[in-house]
Amino acid sequence: MITVENLSKRYGHHLAVDDVSFRCEPGTITGFLGPNGAGKSTSLRMITGLTPPTSGRALVDGRPFTDLPNPGREVGVLLDAAAVHPGRTGRETLRLTARLLDLPVRQADEMLERVGLAGAASRRVGQYSLGMRQRLGIGSALLGDPAVLIMDEPANGMDPEGIRWMRELLQDFAGRGGTVLLSSHLLAEVQATVDRLVVIGGGRIAADGVLSDLLRGSGSIVRGLDPAALTTALRIAGLSVSPAANGAVTVAGSPEQVGRAAAAAGQVLLELREQSSGLEDLFFSLTDGASVAVAAGRAA
Numbered sequence: 111m112i113t114v115e116n117l118s119k120r121y122g123h124h125l126a127v128d129d130v131s132f133r134c135e136p137g138t139i140t141g142f143l144g145p146n147g148a149g150k151s152t153s154l155r156m157i158t159g160l161t162p163p164t165s166g167r168a169l170v171d172g173r174p175f176t177d178l179p180n181p182g183r184e185v186g187v188l189l190d191a192a193a194v195h196p197g198r199t200g201r202e203t204l205r206l207t208a209r210l211l212d213l214p215v216r217q218a219d220e221m222l223e224r225v226g227l228a229g230a231a232s233r234r235v236g237q238y239s240l241g242m243r244q245r246l247g248i249g250s251a252l253l254g255d256p257a258v259l260i261m262d263e264p265a266n267g268m269d270p271e272g273i274r275w276m277r278e279l280l281q282d283f284a285g286r287g288g289t290v291l292l293s294s295h296l297l298a299e300v301q302a303t304v305d306r307l308v309v310i311g312g313g314r315i316a317a318d319g320v321l322s323d324l325l326r327g328s329g330s331i332v333r334g335l336d337p338a339a340l341t342t343a344l345r346i347a348g349l350s351v352s353p354a355a356n357g358a359v360t361v362a363g364s365p366e367q368v369g370r371a372a373a374a375a376g377q378v379l380l381e382l383r384e385q386s387s388g389l390e391d392l393f394f395s396l397t398d399g400a401s402v403a404v405a406a407g408r409a410a
């Protein structure tokens with residue numbers, strides 16, 4: 111469980127994170143989204159004890175990260191895949207992490223296998239691609255068998271196979287009761303992976319909730335055998351109707367309202383569904399003003 115309470119960070123006159131609160135529950139994957147400069151990395155750094163907050167606090171399983179006796183055994187952190195010594199091999203890197211976590215080196219070798227790097231274990235990390243470094247970072251984060259994972263842009267640089275591998279890994283982790291918080295700019299991937307969303311813009315929370323709830327629209331899309339008669343029936347029922355693609359119409363009403371109005375008029379329906387916006391639309395509707403505010407804040 112991650113609990114963020116009224117967290118703020120001020121750099122000089124700039125409030126990078128402004129009174130942010132949210133919770134990540136066990137068994138869920140929370141996507142942390144926002145435009146460049148929104149305050150995601152700063153928030154993740156405060157949660158993981160790397161940056162002291164100006165005010166507020168963040169708790170992992172009820173304690174500040176810095177109070178955890180062996181943090182790597184409780185929280186797996188991947189904030190910057192590039193921050194690994196380039197002269198060490200993948201095997202040396204994970205064995206060193208294993209030693210720091212007081213784990214047998216055998217587990218480091220097993221983890222290299224698990225993250226698909228066994229064949230590259232003897233190569234220096236400086237020769238790894240970004241996707242391979244992400245895999246190594248994920249391996250480091252998982253090594254201590256933590257219950258919580260916190261990751262900043264883990265899919266960055268990964269190929270489609272790597273992205274799918276990571277999605278399945280995170281969903282399996284959460285399926286076994288783990289708590290995941292990850293930031294990403296890959297909206298399609300976020301939509302396919304997360305259960306919950308926290309959207310931040312200009313340092314402030316713009317949305318926080320279950321993904322499907324946030325994507326749920328307020329209307330319906332319906333297509334009937336006789337479009338003109340259906341439109342008339344819906345309007346008689348007091349519903350506002352506007353044309354959509356392929357002979358369908360969008361209706362300002364729930365599927366149940368639309369279905370009842372159509373049934374009352376004896377109209378045959380070929381399609382009826384809730385109108386849901388894509389994550390990209392939601393993201394822009396939530397953060398457009400915020401990114402302007404960030405730009406204005408920087409200029410000031």
Ligand SMILES: Nc1ncnc2c1ncn2[C@@H]1O[C@H](COP(=O)(O)OP(=O)(O)OP(=O)(O)O)[C@@H](O)[C@H]1O
Pocket residue numbers: 121124126144145146147148149150151152153
């Ligand atoms: N050490 C620092 N000193 C001064 N300002 C900083 C510092 N770190 C971050 N900032 C500022 O805080 C704001 C939030 O930055 P942050 O890196 O948290 O954003 P982000 O949402 O992670 O962005 P991105 O998507 O580009 O990674 C930005 O305006 C940034 O310039």
